[in-house]
Amino acid sequence: MKIHSNSLALLFSSFILGTSFGQTFISSTYINTIEPSVLIAVSGLSLTYSVDTYKIVYETTDVDGSATVASGAFCIPVSPDCQGFPIAVYEHGTSLRKVDVPSEDIQETYIGRIFAAGGYQVVMPDYLGMGESPGLHPYCHGASEATATLDMIRAVREAQALGEIPGMEPDNGELFLTGYSQGGHAAMATHKYIEENNLLEEFNVIASAPCSGPYEITGAMADTILAASYSNPGYIVYIMASYQRVYGDLYTSYSDVLKAPYDEIVEPYFNGNNYTLGMGSLNEQLPQEIQSFVEDSVLENFLAASDDLSHPIWQAMAANDNHDWLPTRPIKMFYCTGDEQVSFQNALVAESTMLENGATDVEAVFKGEGMHNDCVLPSLTDAFTWFESLKTACSLSIEYLEIGDVEVFPNPIQNTFRIETEDFLNSNVSILDQSGRVVYEHQDLTPNCEIDISNLTSGCYFLMLNNVNKSITIKLIKA
Numbered sequence: 001m002k003i004h005s006n007s008l009a010l011l012f013s014s015f016i017l018g019t020s021f022g023q024t025f026i027s028s029t030y031i032n033t034i035e036p037s038v039l040i041a042v043s044g045l046s047l048t049y050s051v052d053t054y055k056i057v058y059e060t061t062d063v064d065g066s067a068t069v070a071s072g073a074f075c076i077p078v079s080p081d082c083q084g085f086p087i088a089v090y091e092h093g094t095s096l097r098k099v100d101v102p103s104e105d106i107q108e109t110y111i112g113r114i115f116a117a118g119g120y121q122v123v124m125p126d127y128l129g130m131g132e133s134p135g136l137h138p139y140c141h142g143a144s145e146a147t148a149t150l151d152m153i154r155a156v157r158e159a160q161a162l163g164e165i166p167g168m169e170p171d172n173g174e175l176f177l178t179g180y181s182q183g184g185h186a187a188m189a190t191h192k193y194i195e196e197n198n199l200l201e202e203f204n205v206i207a208s209a210p211c212s213g214p215y216e217i218t219g220a221m222a223d224t225i226l227a228a229s230y231s232n233p234g235y236i237v238y239i240m241a242s243y244q245r246v247y248g249d250l251y252t253s254y255s256d257v258l259k260a261p262y263d264e265i266v267e268p269y270f271n272g273n274n275y276t277l278g279m280g281s282l283n284e285q286l287p288q289e290i291q292s293f294v295e296d297s298v299l300e301n302f303l304a305a306s307d308d309l310s311h312p313i314w315q316a317m318a319a320n321d322n323h324d325w326l327p328t329r330p331i332k333m334f335y336c337t338g339d340e341q342v343s344f345q346n347a348l349v350a351e352s353t354m355l356e357n358g359a360t361d362v363e364a365v366f367k368g369e370g371m372h373n374d375c376v377l378p379s380l381t382d383a384f385t386w387f388e389s390l391k392t393a394c395s396l397s398i399e400y401l402e403i404g405d406v407e408v409f410p411n412p413i414q415n416t417f418r419i420e421t422e423d424f425l426n427s428n429v430s431i432l433d434q435s436g437r438v439v440y441e442h443q444d445l446t447p448n449c450e451i452d453i454s455n456l457t458s459g460c461y462f463l464m465l466n467n468v469n470k471s472i473t474i475k476l477i478k479a
Contacts, residue, residue, distance in 0.1 A: 024059035025158040026069065028165055031055060031105055033078065036428070037443070039117045042110060045384065047117035048430060048438050049077035050466075054165060055103040057132050058155035061147050063246045071131035072152045073102035073109050073124040075116035076168055081464060081473045082394040084172035086206070087156075088112075088120035088387065089149055091179025091186035092127075094139070094235065096269055096279045101126035111180075111380060118384060119394060121171050125152045127186070129272065136272040139242035140182060140214065142189030142320045149190045150203060172392055177208035178383045180376055181342060184213020184333070188322045188350075195327060206390050207330040209383035212342050212375055215323040215333070218309060220345035222317070226303075229289055232341050234269075234282035236290060237262075241270040243316035250312050262286060262293040323350035330361040330390075334382060336368050336375035393437050408463065412477035415454035419445065419465075427467040431476070433459070453478060 031053040040047050054074045062068040077085060090112045092102055102109045102124035112122040125148045129137030138144050153175075160168045179187035191208040194200060214221040217239075225236055240257060244250040254263040265285050269277050287293055305311035309318050323346070331354070335347040351364035367378040407420040419429070424445060431440035431453065439456060442449075445465065453461075461476040 025155040025162070025164065026057040026059060028057075028074070028159055029055040031073070034113055034117075036117050039110070039114050043114045043381070045114065045118065045381065046438065046441065047114065048119060048441075049079050049082075049117050051075050051113045051116040052078055052165075052167070053105070053109065053113060056152060056155055056159070058152055060128070060151035061144075062128065062135075063138050063141065063144050068128065068133060068135075070128060070133040070148050070152070071101070071103045071126045072148075073105075073112060073122075073126075074152075074156050074165075075109075075112045075122040075124070076165065077116050077119055077121070078167065079119075079394070081462070081471070082119070083169045084392075084394045085119055085121050085169070086174035086176060086391050087123060087153060087171045088115045088176045089123045089125075089153070089178065089187065089190065090115060091145070091149065091177075091183030091190070092124060093179075093181035093183050094238070094279060095130065096234075096238070096274060096277060096282065098130050098137075098273075098275050100278065101131045103131045115384060115387075118388065119391075120176070120387075121156070121168075123149070123152050123156060125149050134272070136245050136270055137242060138246050139238045140185055140217065140320055141242060141246050142185070142322050143193065144246075145186035146190040146193035149186065150193070150199070153203065172394070173204050174206045174391055175203050176206055176387045176391070178211065178380065178387075179213070180211045180380065181213065181372070184210035184342075185215065185320075185322065186213075187211075188213055188215055188331075188333075189320075191327065191329070191331065192322050192325050195329070196325065200329075205329045207332070207387060208327075209332050209334065209379075209386060211334040211379040211383065212336065212339055212344075212372060213333070213346060214342050215321070215346045215350040217317040217321050218314060219321075219323075220343045220349050222306075223345070224341075224343040226290060231288060232279070232283055233286040233288055233290065233293065234279050235341075236294070237266050237282070237286070238270070238279075239317070240313065241266070243313070243320075247312070247316050247319075250316065257295055257298045259293055259295055324353050324357070326357040327354060327359050327362060331359075331363070332383070332386060333362075333364045334367050334375070334379035335364060336370040336372075336379075337366070338369045338371045339375060341372040406465065406472055406474065408474055408476070412479040413453060414479055416450055416452045417476075419449045419451065419463075420447070421445070421465070423470075424465040424467055424472065427465040430464040430466070431456075432462045432464065 036047045060070045112124045116122045177187045187210040251257045333347040335344040347364040354362045405423045427445045429442040463474040
């Protein structure tokens with residue numbers, strides 16, 4: 001693998017922002033390149049670009065305000081003809097193993113690649129305590145989810161300015177946010193952090209699309225995990241362990257809050273160095289009834305404080321609710337009513353509360369009756385489609401024109417034209433309008449291929465031919 005890193009002086013530089021030390025780009029490591037045909041097959045979406053994926057390591061701020069290191073995956077469209085892509089953030093779902101993160105090229109990394117193939121520079125933070133970051137992950141801690149995300153955006157922008165990522169152009173200044181499950185919480189937390197800290201000039205949020213996230217931890221989410229039976233009891237212990245890391249006043253040892261033998265069972269999962277034990281394993285070892293593994297006195301005191309939220313665990317949860325604020329930029333929260341892990345009421349409560357606060361462009365969007373895992377594809381597909389309707393198309397660069405053995409005739413075109421070539425047989429064919437929007441696509445160019453553009457209005461277009469070796473862009477005139 002090829003590693004790009006900046007100078008030692010840059011490593012120790014930082015930008016002060018509020019209580020944050022800000023970001024410092026440390027290194028980028030090339031992972032791979034994926035062709036759009038692969039991503040089209042996975043997503044069913046109309047996608048244009050090959051995608052380069054990198055692992056980014058950067059400096060950020062820990063929960064105590066000290067400097068620490070974090071990592072994430074960064075996906076960029078490979079495009080010689082298009083400049084000025086927006087940034088899209090994808091926040092990943094719950095993971096326990098430090099290696100179950102986007103920068104390790106997991107299945108969820110493909111979500112970022114799909115967005116990139118549609119024309120976005122995609123930032124996917126691993127979060128604190130995951131990937132290259134030391135210690136235990138502060139699970140569903142909104143502030144660190146936000147700072148890890150924003151510092152990664154700063155890091156990739158710095159990498160671009162330094163020329164550390166080949167072929168990367170500056171982004172166009174637009175920012176879109178999405179994520180699923182815990183990632184829905186992280187996307188909402190990041191949007192909230194930006195607006196409440198007056199950072200819209202630096203991070204111009206066009207829209208955010210949190211999906212199936214626990215936005216009201218003290219309400220809708222608490223109702224779910226305190227029910228007679230909960231299918232993912234590991235989430236409960238994960239929150240307790242992470243909030244102890246952040247706030248430090250919940251307990252002194254697991255035996256204070258968990259019954260035997262569960263106090264000893266959970267320790268390897270939350271020792272801050274877990275590379276082997278996943279959430280599925282933890283859920284199998286815990287009862288689905290919370291009273292079976294949480295100490296009676298702790299649970300009784302916790303429940304007794306449900307009205308005034310005076311118990312330390314309630315207070316920690318309340319500090320990470322992110323449903324009660326006033327967004328000025330559009331939000332759509334996608335949900336499914338059969339979600340057994342994160343109640344859909346989280347989205348409905350957030351919508352109602354934000355509208356009561358005065359928000360004018362917030363919507364909870366029903367995506368069917370599916371369960372948690374069933375809701376991923378319809379939610380993120382709609383998020384992508386919505387973002388496409390809002391983003392500014394990239395600008396075409398006519399400077400890139402590699403002339404090969406290609407003939408296009410007639411040109412100007414009435415309704416149909418032919419492409420004759422030997423150099424670009426079996427290439428992907430795309431036609432773009434002047435804004436960079438793809439208006440025609442065709443796979444596997446054949447000899448003497450005839451293309452019908454009778455449905456297009458008169459004007460200037462650009463024909464793109466791409467194969468594994470080279471690309472060509474040709475100006476077309478539709479009469």
